[in-house]
Amino acid sequence: MTSNVELAELATRHLWGQFSSLGRSVDGMTVIERGEGCYVWDSQGTRYLDGLAGLYTTQAGYGRSELAAAAGAQAETLAFFPIWTYAHPAAVHLAARLADLAPGDLNRVFFTSGGSEAVESAWKLARQYFKAKGEPLRTKVISRDLSYHGVTMGALSITGLASVKGMFEPLVPGAIKVPATNSYRLPPHAADDSYFAEEIEQAILREGPETIAAVFLEPVQNAGGCFVPPDGYFRRVREICDTYGVLLVSDEVICAYGRLGTMFGCERLGYQPDIITSAKGLTSGYAPLGAMLVSDKIAEPFADTDEQFLHGYTFAGHPVSCAVALANLDLFERDDLCGNVLANEASFRAALDDLSDLPIVGDVRGMGYFYGIELVKDKGTKETFTAEEAQHLLRSFLSNRLAELGLLCRADARGEPVIQLSPPLIAGQAEFDTMNQVIRQALTEAMAEMQRFH
Numbered sequence: 371m372t373s374n375v376e377l378a379e380l381a382t383r384h385l386w387g388q389f390s391s392l393g394r395s396v397d398g399m400t401v402i403e404r405g406e407g408c409y410v411w412d413s414q415g416t417r418y419l420d421g422l423a424g425l426y427t428t429q430a431g432y433g434r435s436e437l438a439a440a441a442g443a444q445a446e447t448l449a450f451f452p453i454w455t456y457a458h459p460a461a462v463h464l465a466a467r468l469a470d471l472a473p474g475d476l477n478r479v480f481f482t483s484g485g486s487e488a489v490e491s492a493w494k495l496a497r498q499y500f501k502a503k504g505e506p507l508r509t510k511v512i513s514r515d516l517s518y519h520g521v522t523m524g525a526l527s528i529t530g531l532a533s534v535k536g537m538f539e540p541l542v543p544g545a546i547k548v549p550a551t552n553s554y555r556l557p558p559h560a561a562d563d564s565y566f567a568e569e570i571e572q573a574i575l576r577e578g579p580e581t582i583a584a585v586f587l588e589p590v591q592n593a594g595g596c597f598v599p600p601d602g603y604f605r606r607v608r609e610i611c612d613t614y615g616v617l618l619v620s621d622e623v624i625c626a627y628g629r630l631g632t633m634f635g636c637e638r639l640g641y642q643p644d645i646i647t648s649a650k651g652l653t654s655g656y657a658p659l660g661a662m663l664v665s666d667k668i669a670e671p672f673a674d675t676d677e678q679f680l681h682g683y684t685f686a687g688h689p690v691s692c693a694v695a696l697a698n699l700d701l702f703e704r705d706d707l708c709g710n711v712l713a714n715e716a717s718f719r720a721a722l723d724d725l726s727d728l729p730i731v732g733d734v735r736g737m738g739y740f741y742g743i744e745l746v747k748d749k750g751t752k753e754t755f756t757a758e759e760a761q762h763l764l765r766s767f768l769s770n771r772l773a774e775l776g777l778l779c780r781a782d783a784r785g786e787p788v789i790q791l792s793p794p795l796i797a798g799q800a801e802f803d804t805m806n807q808v809i810r811q812a813l814t815e816a817m818a819e820m821q822r823f824h
């Protein structure tokens with residue numbers, strides 16, 4: 371058996387982690403080896419509560435033999451075949467099932483290997499759709515500040531996080547940004563939170579409606595810390611999109627498949643998109659898969675003609691991934707995972723709201739099994755930490771301390787400093803209590819640490 375130290379050494383030498391520095395010290399490397407339910411174990415046998423479901427992904431939890439069996443059976447029957455001009459049963463059944471589950475007329479399913487590819491596909495489809503409809507100038511897209519939509523060049527252009535974009539400029543032109551729905555920090559010039567939707571209309575008018583193809587929005591925006599839209603936001607956005615002939619893309623790479631307590635996030639928030647982009651929870655992470663769900667209207671120029679959507683990925687709709695997704699959707703039904711989220715979200719929320727007495731906790735926000743806790747220097751004035759302080763608070767202190775105390779979650783400063791929680795959808799009171807206790811202890815220590823830091 372390879373020891374933990376050997377594994378960490380090998381990883382440090384050869385494994386180029388995602389969004390990770392190559393020079394990470396051997397001491398700092400956690401090697402996660404197995405999982406069961408809401409918990410994972412590292413190679414030294416330490417147990418952690420997975421408060422982030424891997425990366426917003428392991429909806430059904432770890433160790434589900436049904437999903438492993440589905441993968442094995444499919445690999446034995448047909449390990450691989452592309453869905454370029456061919457089909458295979460698993461992709462067909464999954465497409466039909468997703469069309470059945472999706473709201474409204476989202477009846478066409480275009481598979482990808484993951485979330486960035488789904489977003490990339492949606493922008494390209496929107497462009498080709500408008501060319502086919504005789505509106506070739508509609509190429510631009512609108513998305514929100516701080517939002518994360520992936521890392522391929524198109525998806526990165528839609529992403530609103532300057533910190534991950536600068537190195538790769540120039541990016542794809544025509545990706546316009548509007549404010550994130552940060553109701554905790556409403557800009558001083560905004561009369562009320564209807565401002566956020568109106569900014570989308572203003573951007574469309576400024577750019578010229580005839581040039582805008584689509585608006586890309588997450589139901590609840592992850593980056594920045596679970597920004598829940600104000601009441602009426604999506605109703606108004608839908609209205610604006612319809613007025614100017616712009617497509618509404620709901621980027622549900624995180625919010626689909628139960629994260630907000632419904633199969634799709636748009637259902638929870640009461641709007642009908644033209645396209646849904648999804649990935650992550652579709653297979654509960656047991657195999658990689660993304661899916662773009664497309665309305666009949668957008669598919670229409672491609673139906674019953676020779677017009678092809680000129681786009682595809684070898685591994686899109688991989689048979690093993692599709693078989694796993696079908697088994698995962700069976701689990702959603704059998705165990706009523708969405709019902710579990712809806713029944714327990716108030717208790718989860720209460721466990722986090724309970725932390726609000728801590729002076730460092732500025733705001734708790736989110737819904738379903740998806741919450742952010744914004745950390746502030748001064749609760750009364752909402753004064754935030756400087757970049758240097760935030761770096762120390764999150765990277766040098768909190769991330770490590772939370773893990774030492776047995777909780778894996780995200781301590782992030784892509785906007786203001788936040789702790790994010792997004793556990794497997796099977797989590798219950800025991801897990802909420804653990805999160806509460808661990809975060810309370812870590813934040814209490816963090817406040818003392820920040821007193822010392824200067």
Ligand SMILES: Cc1ncc(COP(=O)(O)O)c(C=O)c1O
Pocket residue numbers: 484485486487489518519520521588592621622623624649650
């Ligand atoms: C909203 C959203 N869109 C797109 C992506 C990119 O997905 P992937 O990492 O599977 O490429 C993510 C990833 O977290 C996401 O949160």
